[in-house]
């Protein structure tokens with residue numbers, strides 16, 4: 001079973017928990033929850049699976065500094081979880097990693113021997129530095145690292161992109177209600193009234209969309225709206 005919603009931001013992991021708690025409390029099991037990239041970090045994916053048995057399906061962030069190190073990405077090194085070392089594509093093995101904290105989460109800091117990197121033909125492309133330091137890599141704990149590596153590879157494939165296209169309607173609807181209907185500006189005090197505002201905004205958006213549809217044979221002075229990505233996806237699946 002697949003559920004497509006727009007959950008709370010990644011940093012507010014408790015909100016994702018509340019959604020998943022609500023879904024499992026209603027008897028939904030073996031769910032795949034399709035989210036966008038802001039909500040599908042390796043930690044969230046791991047937590048959703050472990051705690052609720054729910055598969056979070058969404059892209060993970062590419063390495064933001066990949067452009068500075070075009071030679072080899074983290075995914076190109078071999079990880080030896082027993083020996084706590086990495087081996088790079090040139091066959092050089094790192095020093096054993098050291099645990100550290102990154103953004104309050106456990107990370108593994110790995111350094112390759114400075115001397116070996118200095119003598120390497122790919123040093124600049126791999127390390128991205130000009131001051132002769134060895135390559136430095138941060139790993140996630142093993143389960144999260146395996147999630148990140150696997151999804152970074154998968155999300156480059158057409159098959160993965162076709163599957164993820166199911167979110168197209170969600171993105172367009174969220175964008176329309178936020179930017180065109182002012183959903184992020186609360187006009188009332190209190191959660192109950194805010195909820196009513198959200199429901200009315202959604203109902204209004206639906207009415208506007210319906211007004212764009214004309215029964216066969218009717219004509220209008222306005223050009224009908226061209227089908228959005230979600231409608232195109234539905235039409236493709238129906239054929």
Ligand code: SF4
Nearest residue numbers: 088117120123126135
């Ligand atoms: S710079 Fe160091 S880590 Fe990178 S490929 Fe060369 S030897 Fe390996």
